[in-house]
Amino acid sequence: MTFLNQSKRQKLHEAIFEAETPLGKFFDILLIAAILASVTVVMLESVGSLDREYGKLFDLLEWIFTILFTLEYLARIASLKKPKFYIQSFYGIIDLLSVLPTYLSLLFTGTQALMVLRIMRLLRIFRVLKLVRFLSEANKLFNALRASMPKIIVFLVGVICINLIVGTLMYIVEGGENGFDSIPRSIYWAIVTMTTVGYGDIAPATVAGQTLASCIMILGYGIIAVPTGIVTSEIHLAKSKLISTEACPACGSEGHESDAKFCKFCGTKM
């Protein structure tokens, strides 16, 4: 599999996989630009009027991008000693899946199948997310999001339970009319309302319904403060408390602050 000599492979590896070196940075910026351009082409293709006029240009561009990304995919494999791990990894599969559709479009001709294939190219957007993550700002944000995810999820489960109950109540109150013609639809309305989105495609028309709607709106407006408070507190604590990972040599207790010189439980010097 290794059809490149040692030094060339290292050079290639540096350009493709490293983000710190000038060569690596240049390659990353080029890659993001190419991905964004190819994603834009896929999107514009979906606009009927543009596709009729510039359809051939879009096809051409798509082939150019596909060949570029195919070369990138092969280069990644060539630059690695053990390409198996890359090929089986999440990004390896994405890279392959986003390139395949254009080749498959030569074989298939059903329009429905083609549309799904075309859109698979949009998977490339995940690559951008990966590259952005190298930025330290994004990294902090990502960590904060991951740290607060369990609490946010529990909060959202609670919100969903409230929506189930309110949606059902609304179905009874509005008597299955004014768009509230089934419980799932009423729950959909409750979610639209409580998250303060408020399309207006379904809106209560009876007095009782509008009163109930007012309650859930005010509830939704008020409890947004709870996840916000918890996340803020979490982030703040993570920043301010520098808990050492060191265990006390005498009593084995953990959770000491990083500035502690003596174990706070047994008084032994640390």
Next chain:
Amino acid sequence: MTFLNQSKRQKLHEAIFEAETPLGKFFDILLIAAILASVTVVMLESVGSLDREYGKLFDLLEWIFTILFTLEYLARIASLKKPKFYIQSFYGIIDLLSVLPTYLSLLFTGTQALMVLRIMRLLRIFRVLKLVRFLSEANKLFNALRASMPKIIVFLVGVICINLIVGTLMYIVEGGENGFDSIPRSIYWAIVTMTTVGYGDIAPATVAGQTLASCIMILGYGIIAVPTGIVTSEIHLAKSKLISTEACPACGSEGHESDAKFCKFCGTKM
């Protein structure tokens, strides 16, 4: 009442009422799955097209779930020494109320009464909320919510007062037209607007009305910061309260955690 011997009852009690043991956990997960499945059936029944096609299947499933939950209800009573407390408790009544409707549907035949009965089965959802509360994340969130409830309620009372005033003003400004045909409806509009839901079923059409609407929107957008700030501060204080106010008798240093038995700077017993 105790028609089970001591050891069998204990085993049953462990499975049903405890969440820590493997048997208890298995039972809880099974129960949540059964509740969610039965709730889904009730919801799908309310969709006209599905009910016409799968009505008999839904009826069958409903009977299976009802029998299962009846057995669970009897098992709970059998496993307790003094089942009276359980029967009279909030969850005991919910368990009974969510099972009764299916049996009552054999007696009654009015469609309106039937619908309300069917929906009473959705009360089972409260059981899920109870089981979820055992999770520590949910518990923290629940405590935070309870702690900040009085302040959020006072804030919401203030919001409601503002809405009463703005709704009335709007009724005068729009002159009872463009959907603002009574004060309660105008207040409903004010709530929809200030909570940033914005259905659009009622919207001001005059210049004065739109100016007033702009003011309340900007107000609603700005004061959401107040409950958020208060809740955040409350949560944060609750967390950081663990710092003792006691100073070290030897070195006078402060900021020790409340569980510290020795000064972390000089090792003196506190």
Next chain:
Amino acid sequence: MTFLNQSKRQKLHEAIFEAETPLGKFFDILLIAAILASVTVVMLESVGSLDREYGKLFDLLEWIFTILFTLEYLARIASLKKPKFYIQSFYGIIDLLSVLPTYLSLLFTGTQALMVLRIMRLLRIFRVLKLVRFLSEANKLFNALRASMPKIIVFLVGVICINLIVGTLMYIVEGGENGFDSIPRSIYWAIVTMTTVGYGDIAPATVAGQTLASCIMILGYGIIAVPTGIVTSEIHLAKSKLISTEACPACGSEGHESDAKFCKFCGTKM
């Protein structure tokens, strides 16, 4: 003016103006109930169908409430040594203005004038706000709101400036069509959008307009974090830092923490 003897006036004063004593509390709760009931009557009167059916009942109730509040107004004046201050105060004027309309309705007969008079009765709601403020929770919230008002106002001025610019841009981009037929209307749309209310009575139809709209939506969604952050920080600081008002006896410097035993600038004992 003082047609009551000393002890009777004191008793009356206690009931009406004090909130701590059992008598005062009882009076306050009664007053809030009466205000809420009278406000509800005014609101229901504005609903056409209800007014046609229960118009006479509403008139009767309104007269009962008016006489009650007139008695309360006279009692307040009688219970004070110097009633002039009360009569000229904000709440004194409100109390008078909310009672006058019913009497004036005997003189005037124009429907338009009558409606405005009727609604003036709603001014009583301000009384509720005043009574609620005695609650400590409400007091804290009120202080937090007042402390963070200047920053929230500056933030909102910034938001309005952005809205002016975006609204004007939108007027040019949509070319005065799709509801964007003047700059003030476009600004109204920008406010509706940026505060995430989103009625949908005006919505961009061109590609450029929708792109610009997306930008302002995302901006509005993101910068809500700024006032929230500032208010939270303000509240938190107010709670945690107990700055003493004491000035140093030697150097006159201020802003010392309340636990400081020596001036931090000159070292003098405080």
Next chain:
Amino acid sequence: MTFLNQSKRQKLHEAIFEAETPLGKFFDILLIAAILASVTVVMLESVGSLDREYGKLFDLLEWIFTILFTLEYLARIASLKKPKFYIQSFYGIIDLLSVLPTYLSLLFTGTQALMVLRIMRLLRIFRVLKLVRFLSEANKLFNALRASMPKIIVFLVGVICINLIVGTLMYIVEGGENGFDSIPRSIYWAIVTMTTVGYGDIAPATVAGQTLASCIMILGYGIIAVPTGIVTSEIHLAKSKLISTEACPACGSEGHESDAKFCKFCGTKM
């Protein structure tokens, strides 16, 4: 260029460029009033019905304001020793651009060109933003906004990526119907929904679409907590950073403010 003598130029400079002196303050307030008045005129001109009736008055006012701002522009140049820097600065260009259109309107007569020229006068609003910045409250807010911008931007990039993916999914799910007729339009809908604006001009009609919509709404409602948390933490840290890490050499106590010259507990020089 300097056609004014030294003392006169200084006086002028003080009035125009300084905000602290009484003369400078008076000039600033006058300038803000003039700008707001002229901006209001431009806006009212865009309202068809008002322009037909008061068109001549608006033209007259516009000429008065233009001459005033031209005089101000010339005075600024005259009051500076090296006016080149001012002329080339951001505000210098804005001042010129907001005055030019009225003069150019004498030359051009095309209505489209005239509209764009008229609206350029609105650039004056930036001057207000500059003057407001002198307020200390606004300054703090501006700094907080600038400090948290990188994190908010990264968050918004993440939000946009999610919107691209959800918009595309929605295009497939709704099958190009119900308003989702191209990927860019579906992405526009996703942004409208996730930022909780919710116009309702495009709304999902299929069950799968409404389910997906519910998910993105709940996600948008939940993750607003993340930027809020990060910004709050940032602001809070910036404020509390003023605590020195230095310990007192005599008593070893910590937590002194960075401006402290003496230990606040024992009075020793630090």
